[in-house]
Amino acid sequence: MSVLVVGSVALDSVETPFGKADDTLGGSGTFFAASASDFTSVRLVGVVGSDYPFDRLQALTKRGIDISGVERADGESFRWRGRYRHDLNSAETLETRLGVFSHFRPKIPAQFRQTPYVFLANIDPRLQLDVLQQVEKPKLVACDTMNFWIESRRSDLLQLLKHVDILLLNDAEARQLTEKSNLVKAARWIMERGPRHVVIKKGEHGAFMFTPDAIFFAPAYPLEDVFDPTGAGDSFAGGFIGYLSQKGTIDEAHLRRAVVYGSTMGSFAVEKFSIDRLLEIERRDIAKRLDAFGRLVAFESDPPENA
Ligand code: AMP
Numbered sequence: 001m002s003v004l005v006v007g008s009v010a011l012d013s014v015e016t017p018f019g020k021a022d023d024t025l026g027g028s029g030t031f032f033a034a035s036a037s038d039f040t041s042v043r044l045v046g047v048v049g050s051d052y053p054f055d056r057l058q059a060l061t062k063r064g065i066d067i068s069g070v071e072r073a074d075g076e077s078f079r080w081r082g083r084y085r086h087d088l089n090s091a092e093t094l095e096t097r098l099g100v101f102s103h104f105r106p107k108i109p110a111q112f113r114q115t116p117y118v119f120l121a122n123i124d125p126r127l128q129l130d131v132l133q134q135v136e137k138p139k140l141v142a143c144d145t146m147n148f149w150i151e152s153r154r155s156d157l158l159q160l161l162k163h164v165d166i167l168l169l170n171d172a173e174a175r176q177l178t179e180k181s182n183l184v185k186a187a188r189w190i191m192e193r194g195p196r197h198v199v200i201k202k203g204e205h206g207a208f209m210f211t212p213d214a215i216f217f218a219p220a221y222p223l224e225d226v227f228d229p230t231g232a233g234d235s236f237a238g239g240f241i242g243y244l245s246q247k248g249t250i251d252e253a254h255l256r257r258a259v260v261y262g263s264t265m266g267s268f269a270v271e272k273f274s275i276d277r278l279l280e281i282e283r284r285d286i287a288k289r290l291d292a293f294g295r296l297v298a299f300e301s302d303p304p305e306n307a
Helices: 028-036 054-062 099-103 125-134 147-152 154-161 171-178 183-191 232-247 252-269 276-280 283-297
Strands: 002-006 010-016 019-026 041-048 066-072 078-083 092-097 117-120 140-144 166-170 197-201 207-210 215-218
Touching: 002 028, 002 125, 002 232, 019 028, 019 054, 028 041, 028 054, 028 232, 028 252, 028 276, 041 054, 041 099, 054 066, 078 099, 117 125, 117 232, 125 154, 140 232, 147 154, 147 171, 166 171, 166 232, 171 183, 171 197, 183 197, 183 207, 197 232, 197 252, 207 252, 215 252, 232 252, 252 276, 252 283
Parallel strands: 002 041, 002 117, 010 078, 041 066, 117 140, 140 166, 166 197
Antiparallel strands: 010 019, 078 092, 197 207, 207 215
């Protein structure tokens, strides 16, 4: 099985308490693709400007990611500038420059249109809708969004939700979208508008998955050194959808494991700037961390004795 992802392919400039990096490879599509490629074959669709160091995308090709759907257009690449202070859970956006994304109309190459798993990474909901009109009966459609689009494209986003099976977003975005402070209520609100499943990520506090019958929770891996949180959400989505696509089954047990794979991949992404750590890790690193997750939540139950 393979995954088609459309999302931003960006140049990020990021400041964290531990350092600063300018014009690094970033974007929701890029992080997702780098993470999902550990599980499945990935087809990336997006656009970059004439200033983009296109050669550097070869790092993705080396991992088997098909970048033939990344267009090169005249103009400036998408640029995001952000800062994290000591609370590494929330990014402060300093600048978003859409550049070539403002006139982009995704063209899904004919050979990608029947991809069974589709991930609409964080980008203008109008583009996400556009992609859905071009794909042919995918087995699963999942999507992400962020405050920028919830504010500026709310009605397009609500229209999109009608066609989505799984929405992944963080707690602040869920509250902003639904205007509900309680996350259980927020998830219900979303599920009444289309998605059958909702994953609400809470940064270093883990992630909830809401399904029609149950709520599942997985912690985030307690890392001692979080270096740069950028891309954690997209990498989570890459692990989550990548695993589901590899297995080809979308039942409760697989969805629960997918959340843990998501958390695992998010934990790698934050260890270095950009996609650097994702490009380094091997399957055995993922397996080791997954084991550590198992130990983190394992305990033997010992019922209370009668008083
Ligand atoms: P996250 O996984 O939520 O940390 O996403 C980080 C990535 O989102 C960065 O690499 C940015 O380039 C990208 N990004 C930031 N703002 C936007 C936006 N408005 N639309 C699409 N992508 C964005």
